[in-house]
Amino acid sequence: MTQEIIADWQDRHRDLFGKHTIKLTHRLAETGLFSMHAIAALIDAYPEDMYNVTTMGRDHTRKQWREGAVAGNTGADVIEAVSKGRIWINLRKVMDVDPRYDRLLKDIFAEFESRVPGLKTYRQTLGILVSSPNAQVYYHADIPGQSLWQIAGRKRVYVYPNTEPFLRPADMESIVMGLQEEDIDYEPWFDDYAEVYDIGPGEMLHWGLNCPHRVVNADCVNVSVTTEHWTDAIRNSYAVNYGNGILRTRLGMMPRRHDLKGPSVYAKAGLALAWKKLRLNRKRAFVREIDFHVDPNAPEGFQDVKPYAK
Numbered sequence: 001m002t003q004e005i006i007a008d009w010q011d012r013h014r015d016l017f018g019k020h021t022i023k024l025t026h027r028l029a030e031t032g033l034f035s036m037h038a039i040a041a042l043i044d045a046y047p048e049d050m051y052n053v054t055t056m057g058r059d060h061t062r063k064q065w066r067e068g069a070v071a072g073n074t075g076a077d078v079i080e081a082v083s084k085g086r087i088w089i090n091l092r093k094v095m096d097v098d099p100r101y102d103r104l105l106k107d108i109f110a111e112f113e114s115r116v117p118g119l120k121t122y123r124q125t126l127g128i129l130v131s132s133p134n135a136q137v138y139y140h141a142d143i144p145g146q147s148l149w150q151i152a153g154r155k156r157v158y159v160y161p162n163t164e165p166f167l168r169p170a171d172m173e174s175i176v177m178g179l180q181e182e183d184i185d186y187e188p189w190f191d192d193y194a195e196v197y198d199i200g201p202g203e204m205l206h207w208g209l210n211c212p213h214r215v216v217n218a219d220c221v222n223v224s225v226t227t228e229h230w231t232d233a234i235r236n237s238y239a240v241n242y243g244n245g246i247l248r249t250r251l252g253m254m255p256r257r258h259d260l261k262g263p264s265v266y267a268k269a270g271l272a273l274a275w276k277k278l279r280l281n282r283k284r285a286f287v288r289e290i291d292f293h294v295d296p297n298a299p300e301g302f303q304d305v306k307p308y309a310k
């Protein structure tokens, strides 16, 4: 883009970036890459192993996910099903599928790096999420740096502190080790301690590393973009969590140190790497099957099918 992507950057955001939640306005929609037409065309050619179609329960305190498939529907039909149903489609790693999104992703992070002294990002990813009216994402925490960019529709985002009791060290370690999905224990009273943001078209949020969050759509279809990134600090945090997770779950120790600099980081990174090489952690504790197909003519936008492995 010739214009800046972030429209209202202020000096304060330099100090807040990556540490606290910042809400900014952006110009992503002006690229034309996120119109319904563009997204329908993407879905039409999207590799099967790079998207997720999901439906979810209505109670935000009980996590109920189901995984589905596009099952031969056109992109336009999928968007119609999402617009009236209770599902979402998440196109993961769009930058690996279409070079226009890769260029945009590079522009986004070049801009952040030009504005935040010392920021050096890598392994950036860009996903597109089209989600139904009132759809929700349950309470969870992510491993890399996260930003949520709203293109169409409105959603409410709850961001919680990345400390106990909202995020326990053992939970983060399990997430990093791949022993559990990003879902973690949630209590309704956590909301009393959440930052609550309503975001609409042209607004984005970036929050502190690993901050748990949950999202509830307003009564309208939503188009959102998610970006992830890594930095040396994020990689070190990952290594320490991984190392601590091995100590706790495999060796029965109670790790205390969470230093993100110095020799213990290298020791834990080495432990994590050795563990991965031994492939002792290959068994994933969770496997989800496909049990519905998208159907624009069904009231919830999908039809149940006999479960099968993805």
Ligand SMILES: [Fe+2]
Residues within 6 Å of the ligand: 140, 141, 142, 146, 213
């Ligand atoms: Fe997330």
